[in-house]
Amino acid sequence: MLVVLFLVALAVGPVAIPMHDLWSSEIVRAVRLPRAVLAVLVGAALGMSGGALQGVLRNGLAEPYLLGVSGGAAVGAVVAAMLGLAGPATTPVAALLGAVAAVVLVLIVARVGGGRGADPRVLIMAGVVVGAFANAAIMVALASAPADTVRGAVWWMMGSVADANWPGIAWLAGYVTVGGALLLLWAPEIDALALGDEAAAAIGVDVDRASRRIFLAAATVAAATVASAGLVGFVGLVVPHIARSGGARAHRAILGASALVGAGLVLAADIAARTVRAPADLPLGAITALVGVPFFLSRLRRSP
Amino acid sequence: MITVSDLIVRYPGVASPALDGVSLRAERGALTALVGPNGSGKSTLVRAMIGRVAVAQGSIRIDSEDALALSRRDFARRVAVVTQRDEPAFPLLGREYIALGRYAHGGLFRTVQSDDPAVERAAERAGVTAFLERRTDQLSGGEWQRLRIARALAQGGEALVLDEPTTFLDIGHEMALFELLADLAREGLAVLLVSHQLNLVARFASHVVLLHRGQVAAAGTPTAVMQGSVLESVYEWPLVVTHDPAVGAPMLVPLRR
Numbered sequence: 001m002l003v004v005l006f007l008v009a010l011a012v013g014p015v016a017i018p019m020h021d022l023w024s025s026e027i028v029r030a031v032r033l034p035r036a037v038l039a040v041l042v043g044a045a046l047g048m049s050g051g052a053l054q055g056v057l058r059n060g061l062a063e064p065y066l067l068g069v070s071g072g073a074a075v076g077a078v079v080a081a082m083l084g085l086a087g088p089a090t091t092p093v094a095a096l097l098g099a100v101a102a103v104v105l106v107l108i109v110a111r112v113g114g115g116r117g118a119d120p121r122v123l124i125m126a127g128v129v130v131g132a133f134a135n136a137a138i139m140v141a142l143a144s145a146p147a148d149t150v151r152g153a154v155w156w157m158m159g160s161v162a163d164a165n166w167p168g169i170a171w172l173a174g175y176v177t178v179g180g181a182l183l184l185l186w187a188p189e190i191d192a193l194a195l196g197d198e199a200a201a202a203i204g205v206d207v208d209r210a211s212r213r214i215f216l217a218a219a220t221v222a223a224a225t226v227a228s229a230g231l232v233g234f235v236g237l238v239v240p241h242i243a244r245s246g247g248a249r250a251h252r253a254i255l256g257a258s259a260l261v262g263a264g265l266v267l268a269a270d271i272a273a274r275t276v277r278a279p280a281d282l283p284l285g286a287i288t289a290l291v292g293v294p295f296f297l298s299r300l301r302r303s304p
Numbered sequence: 305m306i307t308v309s310d311l312i313v314r315y316p317g318v319a320s321p322a323l324d325g326v327s328l329r330a331e332r333g334a335l336t337a338l339v340g341p342n343g344s345g346k347s348t349l350v351r352a353m354i355g356r357v358a359v360a361q362g363s364i365r366i367d368s369e370d371a372l373a374l375s376r377r378d379f380a381r382r383v384a385v386v387t388q389r390d391e392p393a394f395p396l397l398g399r400e401y402i403a404l405g406r407y408a409h410g411g412l413f414r415t416v417q418s419d420d421p422a423v424e425r426a427a428e429r430a431g432v433t434a435f436l437e438r439r440t441d442q443l444s445g446g447e448w449q450r451l452r453i454a455r456a457l458a459q460g461g462e463a464l465v466l467d468e469p470t471t472f473l474d475i476g477h478e479m480a481l482f483e484l485l486a487d488l489a490r491e492g493l494a495v496l497l498v499s500h501q502l503n504l505v506a507r508f509a510s511h512v513v514l515l516h517r518g519q520v521a522a523a524g525t526p527t528a529v530m531q532g533s534v535l536e537s538v539y540e541w542p543l544v545v546t547h548d549p550a551v552g553a554p555m556l557v558p559l560r561r
Binding site: 046054055059060188191192194195196197198199200201202203205206207244249250252 | 351354355356375376377379380381382384385386387388389391392393394395397400404405408410415416455456459510533
């Protein structure tokens with residue numbers, strides 16, 4: 001399924017390229033291949049990040065975008081750009097710092113608001129508000145920037161894989177591989193944490209340490225996607241639910257399936273983004289939000 | 305054997321300590337019951353054991369080892385704890401839930417095998433083999449409670465601590481659980497049971513510790529602790545203690561005010 005989507009992504013575009021010419025075409029090599037690879041990496045990373053966050057927070061509404069992780073990462077990336085530090089190696093680091101700052105802020109606010117043990121809905125609210133604050137901060141930062149920069153930034157904040165380039169992809173691949181491997185390694189801890197803090201401690205999990213490092217790994221892979229593709233929302237929300245409804249229950253299976261489903265979903269969303277109103281490119285984040293928001297609302301109604 | 309000595313636990317922002325110098329022992333081969341009114345500190349003691357509240361002073365030992373210095377994993381291998389409640393955020397199969405009890409025994413990758421023979425044995429012992437392939441969100445309150453016992457049995461170790469495990473259980477399942485705990489104690493386990501079921505405690509426990517406002521109000525055999533005057537002042541309710549005509553154990557009867 002993923003392979004078929006990948007081939008479609010390479011073949012479809014303003015210039016149709018027959019399947020047997022895919023590997024010799026310059027357009028494919030220079031434009032569509034990096035774009036498709038980036039979409040796969042972004043989707044896999046967001047899927048795993050969402051799956052891990054939902055497990056640790058015991059909340060099917062958790063995901064990097066809604067928790068403000070992505071917004072914080074965006075602020076970090078913008079600050080790096082303003083300081084002239086942007087680059088394939090440095091932007092993800094700045095994004096990560098921003099993401100961690102946002103997560104810490106969200107968790108503090110949620111704990112204060114929810115008393116002992118954060119209420120899931122308070123957590124989401126805190127995340128959305130921190131995300132909104134991050135957007136506002138970016139707008140303020142961009143106020144005096146030249147019009148071109150603003151347009152580029154707005155585009156990036158809606159998420160896009162149009163600017164795919166190999167150095168950026170290589171860095172993202174590194175983050176996703178290492179972060180994803182760690183999350184898979186720690187998946188049994190996520191299984192335990194999904195029972196609640198006391199039960200997890202009772203079966204032998206160091207709850208505070210385990211949830212911190214899983215949070216950090218999940219935030220890292222999400223922040224890395226923000227650095228290379230901007231804010232792509234709702235993938236991390238929808239994908240783990242698809243994985244679970246496909247029969248995955250243990251988190252090693254949920255994370256593995258989420259990586260595949262996420263990759264497929266973002267790849268499909270990008271194909272839609274560049275074909276629906278071709279030759280214009282739609283923002284990828286707009287497509288994922290169009291799918292994700294109705295899903296989020298239906299989950300919100302059902303959540304206890 | 306679990307030995308708690310002079311344990312003091314304070315919750316932040318609360319003036320009086322939740323546990324104020326509590327000492328007790330849960331011996332191997334014995335069923336020790338921890339009783340007392342709501343808020344007397346029973347669950348706080350369980351939380352202190354699993355490291356979920358900070359101990360201000362005092363010690364918890366397993367045999368001669370300092371339990372507070374053990375890693376969570378090492379502690380879990382020696383003492384299985386059933387906390388007051390837990391619930392999977394996303395449903396699991398009964399078998400998969402019980403297998404989580406094997407977490408502390410996992411290797412480098414902590415992979416939990418739901419076909420572990422310990423899972424089958426624990427399920428059989430707790431009488432939940434019928435739920436092994438059912439999803440946890442499809443179990444009744446009582447079925448879920450018994451599945452949690454099975455998880456603790458799968459965990460193994462030399463001691464078992466349970467925080468009000470008979471909540472949601474009907475009379476038959478409640479009796480079955482008390483008999484199971486008494487059997488486990490007879491087989492050499494140290495069983496520490498937090499319970500509100502004083503009359504069942506009086507019949508099954510070999511040692512009873514009565515907590516009141518974070519302190520031990522009485523400790524000893526059920527007959528020694530089940531004194532009307534003591535219980536009346538601790539529970540702040542009129543009551544009499546008689547003897548169960550059928551089995552002879554002390555029996556508490558709360559009166560109408």
